[in-house]
Amino acid sequence: MGTVEQFGGLPGGIDLVEEDGGPVLRLRGEVDSLVVAAWQASAPAVGRAPVAVDVSAATFLDCRGLRLLVRATETTRRAGRVPELRRPSRTVRRMVEVAGAAPLFATVP
Template sequence: MQITEPFGAIDLVDEETGPVLRLRGEVDSAVVALWDASDQRHGGAVAVEASAATFLDCRGLRLVLRETEAARRAGRIPELRRPSNPVRRLVDIAGATPLFATIA
């Protein structure tokens, strides 16, 4: 299932290493609200694919942190894969960079 908004999308895909949260377009409060209201399983992401995200607001970052929290509690450092410049900038400004293994 994919949650979409006219300008952004979030979905969770299963990969060999575990669930990966994919962000595309403008991941803002409206997109996060759709994700939260969906019946999509939440939590447990071991990685975030953010190369196609053109915008990420604070609520979007909070979602990313929440969706990867279980991996951190299990002693695993979630991957932040190919973050776009806007995503990288917000993660850096928020001081969340140490919470991820960033893959360029």
């Protein structure tokens, strides 16, 4: 679907993949404002909102990265479904909790 991966020396990557249950946003490495900006500049228009966010390969998530997760899954929540936050590291989980966004996701260890 769409990918931004280690592009131009960026410390992380984002891609959107289709799985059986629906679109999944995958994050890798350090997802900071530069990575999010690159994703937003090159990502194709998304037909359906992600039903899950796989952060198992993410080592860092800043506030702009968290905002991307919340906004990208907003339509899924409005449809009555709770998006999954898959395998967050301790660092990523802490960012989500401190920001108060944990209730917006069903965390899958």
